Amino acid sequence: MTKKNTKAQSGQDNKLFDDLINKAELKQLVYKNTLETFKLFKNTTTDMVADYQRYCETKKIKNAVPFESKTISDFQIELKFAGDLLLFNMHSNIFEFPRNHAIMRTSYVKDDKSRSYCGVINIYNFLCDSFKYNRINDSGYLIGRIFINKDKHYFIEGKRELGFLFNNFGKHILDADKTQSIVEAAISYTINFDLLTPPYEQVKVVSVNEMKNALDAISLKTGKRLGFKFQADQGGE
Numbered sequence: 547m548t549k550k551n552t553k554a555q556s557g558q559d560n561k562l563f564d565d566l567i568n569k570a571e572l573k574q575l576v577y578k579n580t581l582e583t584f585k586l587f588k589n590t591t592t593d594m595v596a597d598y599q600r601y602c603e604t605k606k607i608k609n610a611v612p613f614e615s616k617t618i619s620d621f622q623i624e625l626k627f628a629g630d631l632l633l634f635n636m637h638s639n640i641f642e643f644p645r646n647h648a649i650m651r652t653s654y655v656k657d658d659k660s661r662s663y664c665g666v667i668n669i670y671n672f673l674c675d676s677f678k679y680n681r682i683n684d685s686g687y688l689i690g691r692i693f694i695n696k697d698k699h700y701f702i703e704g705k706r707e708l709g710f711l712f713n714n715f716g717k718h719i720l721d722a723d724k725t726q727s728i729v730e731a732a733i734s735y736t737i738n739f740d741l742l743t744p745p746y747e748q749v750k751v752v753s754v755n756e757m758k759n760a761l762d763a764i765s766l767k768t769g770k771r772l773g774f775k776f777q778a779d780q781g782g783e
Contacts, residue, residue, distance in 0.1 A: 572660050572696060573640040580665025580694045584621070584636040586725040587667065591615035591625045591634075594729065625729070626674055630736050632729075633670040633686070640665055641693075649701070654716030661716070664693035669704070671736050689735055692728065694720055702728070705735055 595615050602610040613627045623634040642663050643649045655662045669690040676684035690704025693715075701715035702708050708731050718724065 572663055575696045576640045576663050576665050576694070577638075579696065579698050580636060580640075580667065581620075583665075583692075583694050583698070583700075583720050583725070584623075584634070584667055586720070586722055587634050587729065588615075588617060588623055590722065590725045590729050591623055594625075594726075625733075627733065628737070629674050631672045631674045631677065632732055632736060633672060635668045635670065637666045637668070649715060652715065654699075661695050661697065661699070664695045667692040667694070669708075669732050671732075671739065687739075689732060689739075690728075692720075700724075705739075708732060708735060 592615055595613055598610075598613040601607075611628045615626075616624045618624055621636040621638060625632040625634070640663055649655055650662060668688060669692070670686045671689050672686040673684060675681065676686075690702050690708040692700055692702050694700045698719045699716050700718065700720040708728070
């Protein structure tokens with residue numbers, strides 16, 4: 547290889563290595579921000595449980611409905627209230643939006659494309675009984691997903707107030723006050739998202755095996771909206 551070719555190859559390698567390092571550092575920063583945000587959600591749910599207990603004591607409420615939080619792992623929190631369970635789940639990977647996504651057309655992202663790389667925290671709603679009785683066929687519902695970028699700016703794709711109140715990407719930083727508002731909005735949505743009776747035609751036939759196992763893990767599918775698909779949901783909007 548000639549000296550000229552060696553220099554050319556070296557220049558190509560330098561650019562390749564720079565790209566590799568820059569992309570890795572960007573994703574590490576986004577991951578760090580997302581993990582810090584997830585810890586805020588842990589603190590928020592714990593504080594809300596304490597607030598609820600104090601409220602019940604102050605009001606001398608007997609037989610108060612359950613309201614409790616539990617850290618399942620570094621990436622998962624459960625918040626139980628009445629018969630519902632909210633599951634906050636942080637994805638360990640970093641994502642970028644598709645080119646045709648509305649976020650990619652904002653001046654905020656056009657000015658700096660690296661702002662489009664985000665970590666994701668998903669919020670799912672399940673029935674508590676689905677886990678209590680190990681009803682593995684029951685449905686859970688994605689009611690919101692929170693995107694956090696390198697600047698800790700965020701927005702939410704979600705149902706009702708979750709999607710409407712938190713969609714100013716590039717204008718707000720996700721802090722403790724914002725996580726409090728998000729959890730409150732998620733609870734508010736959930737308690738007004740009621741369990742509907744499934745269509746008669748869908749449940750009129752039951753196998754002997756299903757009925758025999760009804761006491762421990764009935765396999766009749768239960769969910770607030772049967773057949774739910776987040777991207778095409780037509781009920782409980």
